[in-house]
Amino acid sequence: MVLGKRLRHLREQAGVSFDAAAAAIQVTPLTVRRMEKAEVGLRVPYVRELLRIYGVARAEADDFVQLARKANQPGWWYKYRDVLPDWFSAYVSLESEATVIRVYEPHYVPGLLQTHDYTRALLRVGFPNESDDDIERRVDLRMRRQELLTKPEAPALWAVLEEAVLRRPVGGADVMRAQIDRLEEALDLPKVRIQIMRLSTGAHPGAYGPFHYFRFGFTELPDVVYTESLVGAVYVDQPRDVGSYLEVMDRMTVQAEPVARTREILAELREEL
Numbered sequence: 001m002v003l004g005k006r007l008r009h010l011r012e013q014a015g016v017s018f019d020a021a022a023a024a025i026q027v028t029p030l031t032v033r034r035m036e037k038a039e040v041g042l043r044v045p046y047v048r049e050l051l052r053i054y055g056v057a058r059a060e061a062d063d064f065v066q067l068a069r070k071a072n073q074p075g076w077w078y079k080y081r082d083v084l085p086d087w088f089s090a091y092v093s094l095e096s097e098a099t100v101i102r103v104y105e106p107h108y109v110p111g112l113l114q115t116h117d118y119t120r121a122l123l124r125v126g127f128p129n130e131s132d133d134d135i136e137r138r139v140d141l142r143m144r145r146q147e148l149l150t151k152p153e154a155p156a157l158w159a160v161l162e163e164a165v166l167r168r169p170v171g172g173a174d175v176m177r178a179q180i181d182r183l184e185e186a187l188d189l190p191k192v193r194i195q196i197m198r199l200s201t202g203a204h205p206g207a208y209g210p211f212h213y214f215r216f217g218f219t220e221l222p223d224v225v226y227t228e229s230l231v232g233a234v235y236v237d238q239p240r241d242v243g244s245y246l247e248v249m250d251r252m253t254v255q256a257e258p259v260a261r262t263r264e265i266l267a268e269l270r271e272e273l
Contacts, residue, residue, distance in 0.1 A: 001038040003064070003071055005220035007050065008036040014054040024053050042068040080141045083134050087233045091212075091226055094235075095155075096148065100215035102249055103159040104206045108170065109179060110159050111142050112149060113186050113194075118179045119143070121171030149189055158193040160206075160249070160256050166196070166269045173273045180270045184263060195256040196265045204255050205248045213245060 011021055011032075018029035025032075025046045032050075034040045047068050051061040077084060077092045084092070095101065095112075103110045108122060119139050127135060148154060169176055186192045197204065212226040225236040225245045236242055257265060 002218045002220045003042060003068055004036045004038040006064070007042075007047075010051070010054045010056060011036075016054060021050060021053070025049050041072050044068060076144070077141065080137060083137045084141065090235065091233065092145065094214050094224055094226070095145065097216055097221075098155045098214040099217045100156045100213075101158070102213040102246075103157070103210075104212075104249060104252060105159065105165055105210050106162040106207065107165060107168070107210060109161070109165060109183070110212075112146055112157060113159065113183060114142060114146075115175070115179050115182045116143060117175045118170055118182075121175060149186070149192065154189070154191050156191040156193075158195075158253075160195045160197055160252050162197045163199045163265075163269075166266070177270055177273050180266050180273075184266055187262060193259050194262050195253060195259055196262060197252065197256040198265075201255055204252055206252045211245060213242075213249060 018032050021032045022029040027046070031040065035042060035046070044065055047065055048061065051064060056064070075093055075096065077089065081089070101112075108114075109118060111119070114122070116139060119142050120135065123130075123135050123138050127138070130138075149157060166176070166180065170179070183194060187194060209227065214224045214226070216223075222237045222239065223242045223246070225242050227234050227236070236245065
């Protein structure tokens with residue numbers, strides 16, 4: 001996506017039309033548009049020729065081509081493609097590149113903070129007809145995603161969880177106690193914040209459903225909001241729409257219990273199990 005936007009900027013800066021760019025690499029103007037929108041891979045010969053006609057210096061063009069080769073390589077999650085829905089692979093990619101992830105969850109603990117047993121119990125309910133092997137591969141994928149939080153360049157994760165999330169018994173009392181312990185451990189990570197929305201808070205602006213917000217370290221990438229349904233997902237990137245979600249999230253963080261009280265609340269809920 002970043003390289004596609006840069007290609008568009010270079011083309012416009014050089015005053016080259018879609019038709020002229022397409023003619024130079026012997027494709028249709030639609031193909032050039034799709035390259036700039038990251039709807040197709042960046043074929044290196046095409047990229048080299050486009051950079052040439054855009055007047056890009058040799059050294060800069062060589063760096064761009066190297067980045068294009070890297071961008072065309074499949075992500076680490078590619079080997080899980082047999083259990084990874086097409087509409088969710090984009091989520092894993094965005095999650096891996098984000099510098100800020102904000103989450104509202106009214107139903108379950110977010111995937112990045114789940115224990116192995118909690119994840120397995122959840123997936124067994126969600127995919128009742130899948131084999132144990134496929135369930136375990138889905139669990140492995142989720143555990144791999146969690147490595148993101150312990151990397152030196154880890155994103156800032158700020159999650160608002162409904163109290164109901166921690167009262168819903170997924171996998172039994174032992175699993176839930178371990179899951180609450182996991183959340184307490186996550187609070188020790190320097191870039192993780194967790195807030196609990198008490199049931200006594202009543203109505204609040206985000207109660208219609210879960211959503212995830214991503215911000216990136218590239219000016220070419222807009223903020224993105226992800227929402228999920230039973231059979232697919234929606235990725236929102238129009239600034240006005242994303243702004244609406246961000247405003248709701250900010251209001252919820254004010255209504256939720258402060259981060260300083262999260263450990264106390266977790267200990268209270270654990271004691272009740």
